[in-house]
Amino acid sequence: MVAALLGARSAVEGAATLPEGLVAAVGGGGDTDTVAAIAGALLGGRFGGAAVPERWRREVHGWPGLGGEDLVALAGRIVSGR
Known part of the structure; x- marks a missing residue:
């Protein structure tokens, strides 16, 4: 660590x-x-x-076929047991 x-x-x-810092990390x-992860936080x-x-945000903010709002809704369904 x-x-x-x-x-x-x-x-x-x-x-x-x-971006320069993350690429270096x-x-x-x-x-x-x-x-x-540590460098990204810092x-x-x-x-x-x-x-x-923006291009990075689009790539990591979602899942194939699901955007950020879809993932929030999915998390809510999981937590509520649906």
């Missing part, structure tokens, strides 16, 4: 933009999903959510 935190810190400190190797705090490119 310490290595992931150090990798994220390195990616964040050297980044001029949020993944490119550093190792436990890339953990490093990118970069979001540094640059704000609006710094996430």
Whole structure:
């Protein structure tokens, strides 16, 4: 976990933009999903959510055939047992 935190810190400190930092976090190797998750949180705090490119938001905000609103409705059905 310490290595992931150090990798994220390195990616964040050297980044001029949020995408640059996330690409650096993944490119550093190792436990890339953990490093990118930590770096993403730090970069979001540094640059704000609006710094996430629209194309990226479209890709991760949903599931094939389901958008964000569909996923919220699905979560509600799961929680209520429907």
